[in-house]
Amino acid sequence: MTSMTTPESTTATASMTTVTSERVVASATTVASTTATATAVPPRWVVRLAHLTALTPLPSGLWRIAAALGIPVGFTGDGAMATVTFGSWFSLYMIALTLFADGLGLLTFGLVQRWGEVSPRWIPLLGDRRIPTPVAVIPAGLGATALTVLCGMGAFGWNDPDTMGHPDSPDGIGYWIMTVCYLPLVAWGPLLAVVAGHYWLRRHRAGRLHSDQHRHQTLRECQxxxxxxxxxxxxxxxxxxxxxxxxxxxxxxxxxxxxxxxxxxxxxxxxxxxxxxxxxxxxxxxx
Structure with missing residues (x-):
């Protein structure tokens, strides 16, 4: 017996194939758009480390704010630290330096939150777009290196004659308060390096996963x-x-x-x- 193919059955088959193809393409497009803005969730220990990194400049900033407000911090003589008053240029400089350092510390949160991988929607022209990994890793790596070197040199020369060993520098309780406030800066660079390194590793793994998903989508579309x-x-x-x-x-x-x-x-x-x-x-x- 010979099977006959009618134009109606051929048209129905073609229509079903077209509908199936459109559904697969729509599903693949939805998955692709979702994957393009999806972010990998960092482990809890990295999030805690990022919070600790952001807090490292806070104690020294509070000490500078107190000095800028005219609160005695132990300096004597005719130096700027001993004669600073609130509203003077030196006090404004100390406040600006504190805000700048704390702002840099807060940028560490971008290495563990979504806005560090996908730009916020409210940013004109760049909203809801994936941030390239080098844009975050390179500045963070350079900053971690610079902080490690500078803070390390400052720690080794803390008691030099031109710093805390100077006769006009604080002594007694004032010396220990200032030392304790500035000590966390030594850990700023290494902590930032660890968080930035995990950020790169997390983005690298997410990129490989996205590539595999793209290959599977291409396979489904071809099927x-x-x-x-x-x-x-x-x-x-x-x-x-x-x-x-x-x-x-x-x-x-x-x-x-x-x-x-x-x-x-x-x-x-x-x-x-x-x-x-x-x-x-x-x-x-x-x-």
Whole structure:
């Protein structure tokens, strides 16, 4: 018995294939847009380390604010620290330095929060866009290196004659209060380096995961027959007996196209090959 294919059934099959392809493409587009702005959640210990890093400049900043307000901190003589009064240029400089240092410390939160990976939506032209990893890692790495060197040198020369060893410098309780307030700065650079290093590692792993998801989406689209370009289904065509059959699996985990029509069929050949075979069978049956 010869099977007959009516135009209505062919149209219905084509319509169902089109609807399926559109659904797969829409699903893949939704997943891709979600993945593009998704962020990896850092572990709890990294979040705590980031909070600790942001707090390291706070004690020294409070000490400078107290000095800028005119509160005696132990300096004597005619130096700027001994004669500072609130509203003077030196007091404004100390306040500005404190705000700048604390602001740099708060930027550490960007290495463990979403706004450090995807720019906030309220930023004009750049809102809700993924931030390249080097934009955050390079400044953080350079800052961690500079802080480690400068604060380390300051710690080793803390009691030099031109610093805390000077006769006009604080002594007794004033010396210990200032030392305790500035001591956390020694850990600022190393802590920032650890948080920035984990940020790079987390973004690198997320990028590899996104690449794998993109390959799977391409495979699903090719299975639905929605990719018709040779660039999308990358492997080259090969000469085979039936030009409409599938060329086989690909080691790079990307699907191959149909050999001649480029329809993206991945299982048992595309519909055109089946229709051609049926048409040939009908022609052979005609006397």
């Amino acid at each position: 639905a027959g929605s990719l018709h370009s040779l660039a999308a289904c990358s492997p080259p065509r090969a000469h085979i007996d039936n030009p409409h059959t599938f060329l086989g699996a690909v080691g790079a985990r990307t699907p191959r196209q149909c050999a001649s029509c480029g329809c993206g069929s991945v299982r048992g050949g595309c519909g055109r090959g089946e229709e051609d075979r049926r048409g040939q069978d009908r022609r052979d049956e005609v006397p």
